[in-house]
Amino acid sequence: MATDSTATEAERRAIVVGFDDSEHSFYALQWTIDHFLSSRATLGFAYKLVVVHAKPIPRSVVGFGAPGAIEVLPYIDLNLKRIAEGVIEKARELTALKSVTDAVFLVVEGDARNVLTDAVERFNADLLVVGSHGYGPIKRAVLGSVSDYCAHHAHCSVMIVKQVKH
Numbered sequence: 493m494a495t496d497s498t499a500t501e502a503e504r505r506a507i508v509v510g511f512d513d514s515e516h517s518f519y520a521l522q523w524t525i526d527h528f529l530s531s532r533a534t535l536g537f538a539y540k541l542v543v544v545h546a547k548p549i550p551r552s553v554v555g556f557g558a559p560g561a562i563e564v565l566p567y568i569d570l571n572l573k574r575i576a577e578g579v580i581e582k583a584r585e586l587t588a589l590k591s592v593t594d595a596v597f598l599v600v601e602g603d604a605r606n607v608l609t610d611a612v613e614r615f616n617a618d619l620l621v622v623g624s625h626g627y628g629p630i631k632r633a634v635l636g637s638v639s640d641y642c643a644h645h646a647h648c649s650v651m652i653v654k655q656v657k658h
Contacts, residue, residue: 506616508612511579525592543598583597608646
């Protein structure tokens with residue numbers, strides 16, 4: 493029988509999954525559920541699944557000096573909110589399909605790197621899972637790598653899930 497301190501510890505365990513509208517993040521979420529959550533009874537403790545979508549800041553989508561930028565910001569923000577709702581709905585559908593009941597879905601405005609590392613801290617996560625977009629070295633250097641940043645700055649283990657190429 494578990495003691496109160498063990499139950500508290502089990503309730504604290506969390507896996508944070510970065511989720512966007514890419515097939516890579518969908519695969520990473522599916523992989524996480526299949527490998528960590530479907531067999532949780534055999535692991536001896538339960539994980540809370542925290543699915544986090546980083547919604548870009550509208551100003552980051554439009555150049556600061558672009559003519560008419562101020563007028564279009566509300567429209568861009570509305571569009572980004574719609575995209576975020578669709579992304580989270582897709583995550584909800586997958587978790588429901590896989591019978592995951594202990595899940596939290598968050599949309600947080602900001603850069604994905606900071607949003608994910610902050611979520612790790614907020615939920616005291618044991619693991620952060622991100623999908624690999626498979627960028628080459630040049631594209632990764634220009635765009636930056638969320639997974640690389642998280643691997644160096646998250647205060648937990650980071651798993652980068654790569655989709656098998658067919």
